[in-house]
Amino acid sequence: xxxxxxxxxxxxxxxxxxxxxxxxxxxxxxxxxxxxxxxxxxxxxxxxxxxxxxxxxxxxxxxxxxxxxxxxxxxxxxxxxxxxxxxxxxxxxxxxxxxxxxxxxxxxxxxxxxxxxxxxxxxxxxxxxxxxxxxxxxxxxxxxxxxxxxxxxxxxxxxxxxxxxxxxxxxxxxxxxxxxxxxxxxxxxxxxxxxxxxxxxxxxxxxxxxxxxxx
Ligand SMILES: Nc1ncnc2c1ncn2[C@@H]1O[C@H](COP(=O)(O)OP(=O)(O)OP(=O)(O)O)[C@@H](O)[C@H]1O
Ligand SMILES: [Mg+2]
Numbered sequence: 069x070x071x072x073x074x075x076x077x078x079x080x081x082x083x084x085x086x087x088x089x090x091x092x093x094x095x096x097x098x099x100x101x102x103x104x105x106x107x108x109x110x111x112x113x114x115x116x117x118x119x120x121x122x123x124x125x126x127x128x129x130x131x132x133x134x135x136x137x138x139x140x141x142x143x144x145x146x147x148x149x150x151x152x153x154x155x156x157x158x159x160x161x162x163x164x165x166x167x168x169x170x171x172x173x174x175x176x177x178x179x180x181x182x183x184x185x186x187x188x189x190x191x192x193x194x195x196x197x198x199x200x201x202x203x204x205x206x207x208x209x210x211x212x213x214x215x216x217x218x219x220x221x222x223x224x225x226x227x228x229x230x231x232x233x234x235x236x237x238x239x240x241x242x243x244x245x246x247x248x249x250x251x252x253x254x255x256x257x258x259x260x261x262x263x264x265x266x267x268x269x270x271x272x273x274x275x276x277x278x279x280x281x282x283x
Contacts, residue, residue, distance in 0.1 A: 130252040130274045136282060138269040146173060146267070147180040154184035158280040160207055163238040163251065168259035173267055174241045177257070178211050181239070185209070194241075198226070208236035214245035223249045254278035 140146050153159055166174040179191045186204035194200040194213040202209040210231050223229060223246070232238060232251050243250050255278045260268040273279045 132272045132274060133276075134273040134279055134282060136271040138271065140173075140265075140267040140269060142265040143173070143176060146177050147184075149269075150177055150180035151184040153281060154181055156281045156283070158277050160185075160237055161235045162254040162277055162281055163232065163240065164255045164257060165240045165243040165250070165253040166257050166259065167243070169261065172259040172261050174259060175213075177259070178239045178241070182209060182211070185237075198222070199228070199231070209239065210236060211239045211241075212246075213241040215242040217242075217245045220249060255281060 138145075138149065140149070166177065168174055175193050182191050182202055182204075185207050187202045187207070187209070188204070191202070191211075192200050194211050195215060198212060198214065198217055200211045202211060212228075228249070238253075240246075240250065240253065243253070252274050254273065254275045256272040256274065258270040258272075260270075262268060271282065273282055
């Protein structure tokens with residue numbers, strides 16, 4: 069198979085064993101009742117006394133409603149998972165954060181997803197522009213990369229608040245760099261490279277829409 073794009077890193081596609089079936093979005097692991105309301109897995113106790121502090125805590129640590137673990141043997145698995153997500157109607161208004169080190173595969177996943185959603189032409193990486201808008205029939209999408217985002221004033225000036233408040237698909241690389249400004253996403257995808265091709269993937273649904281996308 070030939071690659072249809074030119075990411076920053078050399079793309080090497082090969083076929084391999086696929087754990088995620090075409091329509092399979094991964095195994096579900098529901099959050100335990102104990103974890104509801106707090107960041108799953110966190111051992112830090114929530115401030116219990118003041119209601120205001122609890123609200124701030126909930127904003128900073130939104131409830132993880134559902135967690136899925138995937139294993140991608142190679143980029144073909146990434147592509148197939150992107151194609152499966154693209155078939156979910158709820159995806160078109162979702163906000164998805166992509167976490168992972170440089171070269172983990174965030175942009176690669178976004179490109180496969182936008183392709184599967186019908187975006188034609190070259191899908192540029194937004195590294196320098198912070199955001200690249202994309203359109204396809206029935207789709208308005210924004211691909212953010214906050215890696216070089218260092219002036220919070222740009223959040224208002226560039227109209228990012230309006231974009232995140234509007235319908236449409238929002239895909240966000242390096243959300244950590246805009247922490248405190250971004251709304252709670254519907255999905256958080258964590259990509260962990262095991263070697264050149266294999267990725268451990270953890271997907272967290274933080275909203276009902278996120279759960280719908282994974283349903
Ligand atoms: N299973 C896989 N899933 C995704 N990408 C893979 C996989 N195996 C290999 N790759 C390759 O890893 C590279 C990932 O690069 P990519 O630009 O997507 O990373 P990134 O996470 O966006 O990095 P950055 O933080 O620099 O933006 C690509 O060359 C891609 O072809
Ligand atoms: Mg990238």
